[in-house]
Amino acid sequence: MKSSAELLKEHQLKVTPQRLKIIKMLEEYGHLNVDELYNEMLKEFPSVSLATIYKNINQMIDSGIIQEVKLPQTKSVYELIKEPHLHMICNICLNVEDIIIGTDKIIEEAEKLSGYKIEDSFMTLRGICPSCQNQS
DSSP: OOOHHHHHHHTTOOOOHHHHHHHHHHHHHSOEEHHHHHHHHHHHOTTOOHHHHHHHHHHHHHTTSEEEEOOTTSOOEEEEOOSOOEEEEETTTOOEEEEOOOOHHHHHHHHHHHOOOOOOOOEEEEEOOHHHHHHO
């Protein structure tokens, strides 16, 4: 696996301590919203502004390092772009989990039915996670 610095350089972004920290946090936690990123960043960089976090997130989205996962009824979360996967979102606690599953057949069928050449996909399944099922 590439280092965070190599990842930034590969995507023509300057290597900064803040960007390295964002990547590290997303590697560690998987999905974080902007407030969670900001609060974690403040521990290491007390003078960092929320505007700096947004600027870095947007640059990293534009360069293809991270992506936004839009959630119903709450703030979006961000994740590192990795192999194709689905998102499972709990309707109760709004937990987001990645499910690594082949999406090739779904995409092929969608292309066949629509005539589109699909360049990107973002698939989400919603339900109730095991933890919330056990609480009911």
